[in-house]
Amino acid sequence: MAVIVEDGQLTLTGYVGESTLEIDGWVIFDGFTHAEVVAALGEFGPDEDLVVHINSGGGVATEGTAIRSALADREGRTDVVIDGIAASAASLIAMAGDTVSMSLGSLLMIHDPSGFTWGTVEDHEKTIKGLNSLGNTYARVYARKSGKSDADCRAIMRVETWFTPEEAVAAGFVDRAIDDAAEAVAAFPYQHYAHAPRDLVAMAKSNNWRPPVPVTAGSKPNVPTLAKEKETPTMAQKPNAAATPAPPAAPAPSATAVSADQVKARIKAITEDDAAQGHEALAKHLAFDTDMPAEEAVAALKAAASDAPVKPTEDVPDAASYQARRSAASDLAQPAPGPQAKPKAAINTGGIYAARRNAKEV
Known part of the structure; x- marks a missing residue:
């Protein structure tokens, strides 16, 4: 996790709402959760003055709300320093400070929460209502700090x-x-934001920064398997062998390993196909969050565009898990489900297509 307590100060860095993601012993994404921040605050006295340093591009909107509340409810004085960036959900966390300071060259960004819905008009209307409620909640926090109206x-x-x-x-x-x-x-x-500075977008693309994939004990992240000669991720940090015990050997993958060039070619084939126009969110999900072959992913995109049925497969994407990982950000703040979010029904895309086909046959 990226919650650091040192010299009487609390530092929060990385993605809001997810902890460390490791693949084959390499740390490729780091973040912090509400539970981790609350645990760290237990190391400070309730009346103790605290300086909180923030460097985060955002994440899950509801996690940001919970973290801000935990900091704002302290009896002691809380001062916030934005070291590099506080965007989206992280900017709301910054508003918890009795004083908020920004370092030279740092950035602050606030925007409306966003989300992903797949379903009927009623499903979309529920999402709209929820996003407006969350947006109004964020606006009240910014208004209280700035003196502006909601x-x-x-x-x-x-x-x-x-x-x-x-x-x-x-x-x-x-x-x-x-x-x-x-x-x-x-x-x-940062490329998921609408108006992010060009240098941040270029930096994110060149480093292949993407939303984190949760990893549970004993599980493997849902990412393509790369050959052993894979390049070291730009943001990766090699674990300290002397301080950290070697992770247990992972079971041999059942799928055939592919090269990094093949992975890039598959992603490009999906996201740049004409069928992705108007369905960019779905295309990104199929490309980055599933191992579906490019041909099948393009077929699913064409079906979504033309409302034509396609043959369901076992690799039909789980849109509910995609919604849980997106945030702000395309959740930015991305209001992906947090611990306090209402449960959302899983979507059986294959069943939808099968029902449409049966209806047309009748």
Whole structure:
């Protein structure tokens, strides 16, 4: 996890709502959860002054709300310093500070929460209602800090607004800009934001930063298996062999290993096919979150575009798990389900297509 307690200060870095993701002993994504922050706060006295450093591109909206509440409800003074970036859900966490400071060159971003719905008009209407409620909740927090009205803050959120330290101070979201140089921004899929600075988007693409994939004990993440000669991820940090025991050997993969070039070619074939136009979210899910062959993924995209039935397969994507991982961000803040989120029904895409085919045959 990326919750660090050192010298009487608390540092939160990485993705909001997910802990460390490791593949073959390499750390390729890091983050922090509400539970981890609460546990870390237990190391400080309730009346003790606390400085919280934040460097996060955002994550799960509801996790951000819970973390902000945990910090704001402390009896002692809480001061927040934005070291590199506080975007989306992380910007809401920053509002918990009695004072909020931004380092030289750092960024603050606030925007409306977003989500993914697959289903009927009623399903979409429920999502719209939930997103509006969450957006209004965020707006009230920003309004309390800045002195603006709820409506003004919601308007700023709707257009996804990025602030330099000086601009954030002028807008009232930050109390002061400090001369300390900003740290490198945390790894995050910034290309999912609508108006992210070009340098952040380029950095995210070049480093292949994507939303994290949860890993449970004894399980393997849902990512393509690469050959042993795979390149070291740019953001990877090699575990310290002297301090960390070697992880147990993973079982041999049942699928044939593929090269990094083949993985890239498959992703490109899915996301750049004409059928992906208008269905970009589904295309990204099929490309990054499933191992479905490119031909089958394109067929599913064409079916979604033309409402034509396709033959269901065992590899039909689980849209519910995709929704749980997306955040802000395309959840940014991405309001993927957190511990307090209402349960959502799983979607059987294969069943939908089969029902459509049977209806047409009748």
